[in-house]
Amino acid sequence: MTSLRNSESRYGVLPMLLHWGMALLIIGLAALGLYMVSLPDAGYDREKITLIVVHKAFGMLALALVALRLAWRLVDMLPRGVEGAPIWQQVAAHVMHLLLYALMLAVPLTGWIMSSMGGYPLSFFGWFEVPDVVAENEALFPFFIELHAWLAWTLVALVAVHVVAALRHHFVIRDASLRRMLP
Numbered sequence: 001m002t003s004l005r006n007s008e009s010r011y012g013v014l015p016m017l018l019h020w021g022m023a024l025l026i027i028g029l030a031a032l033g034l035y036m037v038s039l040p041d042a043g044y045d046r047e048k049i050t051l052i053v054v055h056k057a058f059g060m061l062a063l064a065l066v067a068l069r070l071a072w073r074l075v076d077m078l079p080r081g082v083e084g085a086p087i088w089q090q091v092a093a094h095v096m097h098l099l100l101y102a103l104m105l106a107v108p109l110t111g112w113i114m115s116s117m118g119g120y121p122l123s124f125f126g127w128f129e130v131p132d133v134v135a136e137n138e139a140l141f142p143f144f145i146e147l148h149a150w151l152a153w154t155l156v157a158l159v160a161v162h163v164v165a166a167l168r169h170h171f172v173i174r175d176a177s178l179r180r181m182l183p
């Protein structure tokens with residue numbers, strides 16, 4: 001049976017749940033982000049505002065989950081490189097995972113900063129108000145909107161490379177890399 005924690009050769013249940021749950025969450029947030037910004041600003045049914053409120057709450061959930069994931073990574077061991085994979089691929093995979101972590105943090109953080117600078121409230125699913133992380137700043141607000149979009153699309157591009165690499169390892173090279181991320 002797969003254990004909660006990682007072992008030398010595979011991922012544990014918790015890292016797996018976090019990986020696949022966050023994959024769905026991030027892909028959903030990117031699709032929602034793209035759709036909501038395409039809506040006109042003065043929609044009479046306020047659909048755009050509702051979707052932005054939802055996007056911000058799920059985005060903060062992503063931030064909380066990535067923090068949990070990083071904390072777990074500090075206390076748990078990492079599986080060793082996949083057997084049979086050349087060193088350069090193991091290093092490339094490691095660097096890619098670190099870049100994905102950096103962006104999984106930077107994207108929601110820039111969203112939070114942007115929302116605070118714009119002076120907008122940030123409700124966590126109507127449960128509580130998330131405090132502002134920085135003071136209101138009209139001058140920097142547009143810059144952070146751009147930065148958030150730019151970082152989000154960089155994350156999506158890196159995820160695409162990550163997925164192609166995962167599928168190539170599974171179907172072409174036929175090693176254990178995908179299986180060790182599955183129950």
Ligand code: HEM
Nearest residue numbers: 029030033034037056059060062107108111112115149152
């Ligand atoms: C992993 C988490 C997140 C992802 C993947 C994500 C992704 C995106 C994307 C793809 C867009 C559309 C960008 C464009 O093409 O213009 C967007 C817009 C936006 N995001 Fe996020 N986001 C995340 C988290 C957050 C958080 C935590 C907040 C705020 C608390 C936030 C606030 C916004 C806002 C306000 C916009 C609309 C900006 C505008 O008016 O153009 N996002 N997001």
Ligand code: HEM
Nearest residue numbers: 015019022023026027082097100101159163166177178181
């Ligand atoms: C938003 C989407 C995704 C993100 C941000 C992401 C991120 C990551 C990260 C950071 C790791 C390193 C292990 C960890 O700390 O959990 C990882 C491992 C892995 N991911 Fe993803 N992932 C995403 C989607 C996917 C998808 C769709 C697939 C499959 C088609 C996939 C396949 C894998 C595999 C096989 C591993 C294990 C690699 C190894 O052997 O170490 N990922 N992913």
